[in-house]
Amino acid sequence: xxxxxxxxxxxxxxxxxxxxxxxxxxxxxxxxxxxxxxxxxxxxxxxxxxxxxxxxxxxxxxxxxxxxxxxxxxxxxxxxxxxxxxxxxxxxxxxxxxxxxxxxxxxxxxxxxxxxxxxxxxxxxxxxxxxxxxxxxxxxxxxxxxxxxxxxxxxxxxxxx
Amino acid sequence: xxxxxxxxxxxxxxxxxxxxxxxxxxxxxxxxxxxxxxxxxxxxxxxxxxxxxxxxxxxxxxxxxxxxxxxxxxxxxxxxxxxxxxxxxxxxxxxxxxxxxxxxxxxxxxxxxxxxxxxxxxxxxxxxxxxxxxxxxxxxxxxxxxxxxxxxxxxxxxxxxxxxxxxxxxxxxxxxxxxxxxxxxxxxxxxxxxxxxxxxxxxxxxxxxxxxxxxxxxxxxxxxxxxxxxxxxxxxxxxxxxxxxxxxxxxxxxxxxxxxxxxxxxxxxxxxxxxxxxxxxxxxxxxxxxxxxxxxxxxxxxxxxxxxxxxxxxxxxxxxxxxxxxxxxxxxxxxxxxxxxxxxxxxxxxxxxxxxxxxxxxxxxxxxxxxxxxxxxxxxxxxxxxxxxxxxxxxxxxxxxxxxxxxxxxxxxxxxxxxxxxxxxxxxxxxxxxxxxxxxxxxxxxxxxxxxxxxxxxxxxxxxxxxxxxxxxxxxxxxxxxxxxxxxxxxxxxxxxxxxxxxxxxxxxxxxxxxxxxxxxxxxxxxxxxxxxxxxxxxxxxxxxxxxxxxxxxxxxxxxxxxx
Numbered sequence: 231x232x233x234x235x236x237x238x239x240x241x242x243x244x245x246x247x248x249x250x251x252x253x254x255x256x257x258x259x260x261x262x263x264x265x266x267x268x269x270x271x272x273x274x275x276x277x278x279x280x281x282x283x284x285x286x287x288x289x290x291x292x293x294x295x296x297x298x299x300x301x302x303x304x305x306x307x308x309x310x311x312x313x314x315x316x317x318x319x320x321x322x323x324x325x326x327x328x329x330x331x332x333x334x335x336x337x338x339x340x341x342x343x344x345x346x347x348x349x350x351x352x353x354x355x356x357x358x359x360x361x362x363x364x365x366x367x368x369x370x371x372x373x374x375x376x377x378x379x380x381x382x383x384x385x386x387x388x389x390x391x
Numbered sequence: 392x393x394x395x396x397x398x399x400x401x402x403x404x405x406x407x408x409x410x411x412x413x414x415x416x417x418x419x420x421x422x423x424x425x426x427x428x429x430x431x432x433x434x435x436x437x438x439x440x441x442x443x444x445x446x447x448x449x450x451x452x453x454x455x456x457x458x459x460x461x462x463x464x465x466x467x468x469x470x471x472x473x474x475x476x477x478x479x480x481x482x483x484x485x486x487x488x489x490x491x492x493x494x495x496x497x498x499x500x501x502x503x504x505x506x507x508x509x510x511x512x513x514x515x516x517x518x519x520x521x522x523x524x525x526x527x528x529x530x531x532x533x534x535x536x537x538x539x540x541x542x543x544x545x546x547x548x549x550x551x552x553x554x555x556x557x558x559x560x561x562x563x564x565x566x567x568x569x570x571x572x573x574x575x576x577x578x579x580x581x582x583x584x585x586x587x588x589x590x591x592x593x594x595x596x597x598x599x600x601x602x603x604x605x606x607x608x609x610x611x612x613x614x615x616x617x618x619x620x621x622x623x624x625x626x627x628x629x630x631x632x633x634x635x636x637x638x639x640x641x642x643x644x645x646x647x648x649x650x651x652x653x654x655x656x657x658x659x660x661x662x663x664x665x666x667x668x669x670x671x672x673x674x675x676x677x678x679x680x681x682x683x684x685x686x687x688x689x690x691x692x693x694x695x696x697x698x699x700x701x702x703x704x705x706x707x708x709x710x711x712x713x714x715x716x717x718x719x720x721x722x723x724x725x726x727x728x729x730x731x732x733x734x735x736x737x738x739x740x741x742x743x744x745x746x747x748x749x750x751x752x753x754x755x756x757x758x759x760x761x762x763x764x765x766x767x768x769x770x771x772x773x774x775x776x777x778x779x780x781x782x783x784x785x786x787x788x789x790x791x792x793x794x795x796x797x798x799x800x801x802x803x804x805x806x807x808x809x810x811x812x813x814x815x816x817x818x819x820x821x822x823x824x825x826x827x828x829x830x831x832x833x834x835x836x837x838x839x840x841x842x843x844x845x846x847x848x849x850x851x852x853x854x855x856x857x858x859x860x861x862x863x864x865x866x867x868x869x870x871x872x873x874x875x876x877x878x879x880x881x882x883x884x885x886x887x888x889x890x891x892x893x894x895x896x897x898x899x900x901x902x903x904x905x906x907x908x909x910x911x912x913x914x915x916x917x918x919x920x921x922x923x924x925x926x927x928x929x930x931x932x933x934x935x936x937x938x939x940x941x942x943x944x945x946x947x948x949x950x951x952x953x954x955x
Contacts, residue, residue, distance in 0.1 A: 248572055251521070256513060263514045293699070300696035306518040306538060309572040 236291045240269070242314045242388045243299070245284040248307040249275050256305050257284060266290060266298050270321075270385030281309060287363075287386045312390060319388040322360040325373055326380040329353055336376050343369040354379070392563075396525050397422035397556040400489060403532035405432035406564045409460050411451060411819050412436070413444040417464025418504060419491030422556035424462075436819065436848055439840040441468050443812035445475020445488060446838070450813030452484050453799045454774060454820045456609060458539050459484070464491040466504030469550075470511065474806060477515035479546040481803025482630065483607055485539040486546035494554040495523065508550040517545025522552065525560035537568040542575030543694040544607055575693060579710030579718060587665075587689040587706040588722040594663035594687075596734040597623045600646070603630025603802065604668015604692060605712050606795040613716035614667060615639065620720060622728035624738055626654040628669050630802045633792035643738060644747060647675040648938045649784045652745035652947060655938065657738050658683055659945040666690045668712040671701045672803070681943035691715045745936070745949055747788055758782065758857045758928045761908060762789040765827060765855070768912055773825040774817045776800065778810035778834030781863035782855075784934040786829040808837025814852040815845055825853070825916055832858040832882050835923070839891070845921035846896025853915045854923050856888060859930045867933050871948075888925035897921040 247253045254273055261268050269287040276283050290298065295313060302311045327336055333347070336357060340346050343366075345359030359369050363386050370381060394402070400423050404412060413436045416424040427435050438444035441463045448459030459479075463472045469490045479486045493502040509519045518538050520531045528551070535547040591597055605614050611634045618625050618641045625635050626646040635642040646654035655677075658664070664686045669675070676682040679701060689706040690698050698707045708715055749759040762785050765773070775790055776799040777783040783800055792798050799817055801809040810828040818826040828835075835856050845852060859866075862880040869877050889899025898920050900911040908926065915922045936947040 251523070252509060255510070259513050297696065297700060300700075304694070304696055306570065306573050 236293065238289050238291055240287065240289055241295055242285065242287050242317060242319055242386055244312040244314065244388060244390075245286065245302055245308060246276070246281050246310040246312075247284060248309065249280055249282040250307055253282070253307045254284065256307065257286075257302065260301055260305065261286075261288075261298075264297070264301060266294065270383070272385040272387050285385070285387045314388050314390055316391045317388045318391055319362060319386050320360055321363045321366045321386045322358065322384040323366050323370065324382045325357045325359075325370070325378045326354050327357065327373075327376050327378055329355055331376040336373075339369070339372055345369075392561065393559055394562045395422065395426070395557060395559050396522075396528050396551065397426040399528050399560070399562050400532065400551065400556070401426045401430050401432065402562060403529065403536075403564060404460055405430070407458065407536050409433055409458065412460045412462055413438050413447040413451070413816065414462030415441050415444055415464070415468060417468045417491060419465035419493055419553045420462060420468070420489070420551075420556070421491075422553065423489070423491070423551070436815070436844065438812060438815075438844050440838065441471035442474050442808065443838045443841050443844070445472045445486070446478065446806075446809050446812035447816035447819075448486055448488070449475060449479045449484050449809075450776060450799055450816030451820050452479075452486055452816070453813070454796055454817035456796065457485070458536055459486045459816065460489070461486065462489045464504065465493055465508070466506050468504075469506060469508045473511060473515065476512055476546045476548065478801050478804045478806040478809055480515045480517065482603060482801065483544050484546065485544035487535045487539050488546060488548050490548060490550050491556070492521070492550045492552040495552045496554070498552065508548065512548045515546075516548050517543075519548035519550065521550045522555050525555055525558040528555060528560065529562055529564055533565045534568055534570060538570075538573065542573075576695075576709050577693070577711040577714045579691065579708040579715035581718065583706060583708045584715060584719050585722065587708060588719060590663055590687060590689060590706055591621065591623070591665065591723065592726055595730065596661045597621075597663040597665060597731060598657050598661035598686075599623050599625035600628075600658070600664050600666045600669050601625055601631040601634050602628045602667065602669025605631055605634045606668075608668060608693070608711045608713040609795075610667070610713040610716055611795040613713060613720065617716055617720055617723070621723055621726050622731055622735065623665070624657060624735060626650070626657060628672070628675055628802075629787050629800070631669070632787055632790075632798040633795045636793050637791035638793070643742065645787055646944070647672075648677070648940070649788065649934050649936065650938075651742070651747040651788070652936055652949065653738050653742035655936070655944045655947060656741045659943075660737075661686045664688045666692070667716070668692060670697045676701065677938045677942055677944035681945070748950055750950070752929065755929045756903065756905065756908065756926060758785045758932055759789050760905070761855065761857065761926060761928070762786050762829065764905070764908065765912065766791040768909070769825050769827070769916070773797070773827055774799065774814075774821060776810045776814040776817060776826065776828045778828070778830040778837075779805045779807045780831050780834055781859075781867065781932070781934050782829050782831045782834070782857040784864075785857070788934075807834040811835065811838050811841045811852070811854060814854075815841060815850050818850050818852050827853045827855060829855050829857065831863060832856055832860060832885060833862040836886075842892060842895035842897050842921060842923070849920075851919045851921055853912070854921075856923060856925050857928050858885075858925055859928050859932065860885065861930065864934070870931070870933070871937075871939070888923045892921070892923035897923060900924045901927075903927045
């Protein structure tokens with residue numbers, strides 16, 4: 231195997247599983263037990279089916295990725311594993327800012343990243359942005375100047391094009 | 392039919408044709424034991440420890456090829472069973488283990504004898520279930536047996552809360568299983584098989600590398616046919632002993648850390664590995680970067696995850712060894728067997744140069760002699776189980792295994808204490824066979840309570856304790872790699888083996904000479920009683936050849952008399 235394929239790469243995989251108890255534990259225990267990375271993880275039921283969709287953002291070289299895929303397949307409730315190649319991926323972030331900050335600046339920043347202010351309280355406002363993971367990263371960096379007091383990222387969801 | 396969950400468990404076991412269940416009762420599983428009392432569809436053996444119960448079911452499964460069943464209670468009953476599950480998991484042995492659990496309403500409350508059984512067993516079972524409703528119990532039981540025996544076999548745990556065993560529901564045992572997410576591949580891809588055949592025809596130094604998968608898929612006859620038809624030499628892993636048959640001229644021997652010279656050299660020099668149900672374990676490959684450097688690899692395995700896990704594979708074939716060989720062998724009809732003649736001769740020279748050997752003695756019993764002697768005296772008729780350590784390797788190296796399932800040992804997990812209970816399971820399955828557990832003075836103590844089980848149920852297995860007053864394998868490593876600092880391996884303090892066996896209803900022998908051994912073994916076979924045979928062997932005997940851990944397969948430490 232060449233050096234190229236042995237390089238660690240960020241990958242997003244979708245795992246379609248039976249929506250039954252402890253299935254998520256099986257998946258995460260496999261990652262932990264075999265020493266694979268989980269960078270982010272999302273899970274939710276697939277509408278009108280008995281399945282759930284788990285999206286995992288991970289890191290590994292080609293050989294590790296192949297093993298991850300195969301080992302996941304071995305889990306009895308796993309129906310399908312998709313190693314995304316051509317995908318649309320999105321992530322959401324919620325950020326809480328002190329109300330003392332410049333709200334119109336924050337609103338403009340959010341807008342630039344397809345988001346907006348979704349909640350205004352007595353002392354805090356909450357902004358929401360949904361975009362590609364890289365853009366979410368940029369948004370979070372840009373938001374730093376407005377003294378965010380809490381940042382919650384959703385983890386990646388992806389769908390193959 | 393309306394019945395309780397406890398009855399359903401028994402009915403499912405009967406429907407699956409299981410004749411013997413090994414287990415140990417306790418609070419959470421009591422309703423099931425109450426039903427066991429009332430039925431006569433299967434017998435129950437009360438082992439004296441849950442670990443032994445699972446090993447016994449495992450030995451039963453390995454000897455028969457059928458699913459072994461063990462039953463334990465919740466909490467400590469289950470945790471004691473974990474080593475048994477892990478042992479079966481590593482060697483892909485089909486088991487269904489039923490464990491009691493606290494009632495559903497108590498789960499999560501740290502109730503008495505509550506432990507998260509599905510959580511703990513997740514990494515050491517093929518699959519596990521926590522039953523949540525009486526309605527799903529029949530389906531789960533059916534699926535458990537199906538999953539255990541199909542595809543790459545493995546142990547399945549069914550954790551049954553106590554209130555489910557009491558609850559009454561309608562029992563219809565499903566005839567078929569449909570798990571949309573689980574469809575093992577048996578038939579190999581035709582094109583891949585054709586490509587592999589072409590590679591075999593073009594190879595100059597091909598080598599058949601047989602693993603435990605060949606035993607599990609009952610493919611021994613086909614593996615022999617493949618070798619015979621092509622005249623390609625073969626090596627066996629520890630788990631595959633018996634597949635080729637000891638008398639087979641094409642069998643070079645066992646490969647790996649304690650493989651023989653010819654086998655390891657064959658693997659190092661081959662230009663085409665034909666791997667059949669083998670998984671390139673580290674004890675087989677030695678240093679991976681030096682492993683089989685000149686070889687292309689055909690890898691037949693039912694588990695896709697085994698393929699290209701450790702080595703890159705040129706001809707991957709996902710499928711059952713039996714099914715794949717059934718399709719592959721006819722395509723090799725016109726193979727030119729002369730093509731491999733030079734290769735066979737090289738290997739023959741290797742074997743002549745350094746045969747599997749040892750220096751015998753008249754002063755002290757050599758363990759290798761004992762194993763060979765057992766082979767001469769009982770040979771084909773015996774089933775040999777073993778514990779883990781030097782004795783296991785000597786048995787694997789020196790016993791003339793003629794058929795698969797004749798050799799039963801814990802290869803993957805390396806579980807000391809496995810051999811005796813596994814022997815009980817094998818003997819229960821084949822009462823007409825002589826069943827011998829080759830063990831050591833370390834291993835045997837790890838499940839010696841089974842003397843009582845064996846005596847009570849009259850399961851006459853013979854325990855050959857190759858006694859060197861050491862934890863021999865660790866001692867051997869300490870000799871070679873730790874400058875003879877024998878840390879915690881000296882077992883000079885010993886029980887009175889004969890008295891110990893007798894105290895539990897068995898018989899004991901103390902043996903120190905060849906003559907005594909012959910007499911003792913003959914007597915033990917005639918006695919039809921469980922026995923401990925305490926065999927004093929040469930204290931510092933080493934298992935050789937040996938590839939030091941992490942070393943290249945071709946760098947073997949050889950028996951001293953041969954180092955010229």
